[in-house]
Amino acid sequence: MSFLDLDFDNEDMIRRLRPWIETESPTFDAAALARMVDVVAFDCAAAGATIEVIPGRMGCGPSLRVKFPHPDFGKPGILVSGHLDTVHPIGTLAQNPWRREEGRIYGPGIQDMKAGNFVALEAMRRIMRAGLVTPLPVTLLLTPDEEIGTPATRGLIEQEALLNRYVVVPEPALKDQSCVIGRYAIARYNLETRGVPSHAGWALKDGRSAIATMARKIPLIEGMTSDDCTFSVGVIRGGTWVNCVSSSCFAEALSMAKTDEDLERGVAAMLGLSGSENDVEFIVTRGVTRPVWKPGQPQDIALYDRAAGIATQLGFTLGHQPSGGGSDGNFTGALGIPTIDSTGVLGAGLHTLNEHIIESSLLERARFHAGLFLDLN
Template sequence: MSFLDLKFDNEDMIRRLRPWIETESPTFDAAALARVVDVVAYDCAAAGASLEVIPGRMGLGPSLRVKFPHPDQGKPGILVSGHLDTVHPVGTLSQNPWRREDGKLYGPGIQDMKGGNFVALEAMRQIMRAGIVTPLPVTFLLTPDEEIGTPATRDLIEQEALMNRYVVVPEPAHKDHSCVIGRFAIARFNLETRGVPSHAGWALKEGRSAIAMMARKIPEIEAMTTEDCTFSVGVIHAGQWVNCVSSSCFAEVLSMAKTDEDLERGVKAMLDLGETANDVEFIVTRGVTRPVWKPGQPQDLALFDVAANVAKRIGFELKHEPSGGGSDGNFTGALGIPTIDSTGVRGAGLHTLNEHILEESLVERAKFHAGMFMEFN
């Protein structure tokens, strides 16, 4: 039986995807992540899989390991690596509610990346229903912290990947159907300024503003951006009272680097910014870093060729390109494990209040994953 003969029901898929989206799961809400794990775990069990809920750590939510029955269970197979956390706080549904309009499905996290996880699971559900035994055992690992750089589950992902032959990452597909083979490094940095407090009215001259120092540093940091290494300040926190000269300010920087050499230069440039001036200390510390997954590696291109043939049989042309956005594919690709990334649903607006997917991509991408699961060997 060919994967093309599997019966995917678009209306049923939409109905069953809805609870995944309406169970909001921002990274920093461990209880919310536990709720979405419950929702997903039920669907995995109903598809015939065995489950293991892995407790969270670092104050974050749990992970879910899903294994489908197979005669060679325990031998290297296919790992589907996905995340269940989103950037959207609980309550975002009031601004971007689940809805179906003009061939699009809306909701927080539907593109990044609950929709992709769902279609990969739907592929295995239909394979199981058809009584097909895939050439290799299939395991899903769904984690709670990708949106903050995977500080709690990197070891878990890497160890699971090392026990498998291939990795599929159903992050959002690109608009032209492209997948990702290779990702640039993503480094995070934490900034802190420590000033001298005073009353902002009657003793302004006695204070040294931590906010003012940070404000001067931000343009300096972003001005270091080049085509090969970028710097962006995306978070800043400071001050409690307008009548107080601020004594502390905190910010976060995201840096993209195309090569290991670019990454090393960028890290050095950031760490060299630390100084004390006018009694205000500026401190830079390195945070989580996703390594470079070098584009064009032979093992990844060989896996892509099989996937491209699957796509052609479905009716679309699969292309590939490297990406400046990080994913957990950075880890598995950097380990040298054949990895194909961004195999998930097509849509737009990820990380915004307009996040949506194209309805037509549900069946298309479910077939695509079914084909990969049945053709990778």
């Protein structure tokens, strides 16, 4: 039997995907992530897999490791690396509820990347139901902190990847159905200004505003952007009372670099901004960093070629390109383990209230993953 003959049921898939989307799981809510793990773990167990819930750390939720029965259980195989966390806070479902409209399915986190994880699981579920055996063992590792740079589970992902022969990352497919082979480095920075407090009404001149200083620093930071290294500030918070000159302000910045050399120059430039001015201290500290996954590595291209052949059998062309958005594929690709990223479903609006997937891509991408699992050896 070919993967083309597997009996996928589109309506059944959509019905079973719905609880995944309606279980909201923002990164910063460990309890919500634990509820999400429960939902997914049940489906994995019902598919015949062995499940292991790995406790969370650093304030993050738990991870889920899923292993499917195989004659070579425990030997190097295929790792599917995905994340269960989303950027959407609890309550987003009320603004972007689960619904099917004109060939699209909406909901928070459906594109990034719950539907991708789901189709990978569905592929293995159908393979096992058909009595087929994949050439290599298949493991799913689903983690809770990708959207904040994977500070808690990077080591877990890297260790699991080193125990396997290939890594598949079902992040959303690109608009033209391409996958990702290579990703730029992503660095995060924590910014802080420490000002001098005073009463904003009767002693304004005695104070030094931490907020005002941060506001002046932001265009300076973003002005350092070039074609090779970008900088942006995406979070800012400061002050306590409107009638007090602010004594503290905090912000978070992100930079993207195409090469390790560009990354290190960018890091040096950011850290070099630290200092004092007009009695206000500006402090820059380096946060989580994703390494460059260099595009065009032979082992990744060879894996892509296998995947492209499967796509051709399904009737679509699988292109490939590097991407500026970071993922956990940065880690596995940088380790030199053959990695293919963005094998997930088609859609648009990720990280927005318009997040949705193209309904027909569920079936297509489930078959695509089944083809990968049955082909790689």
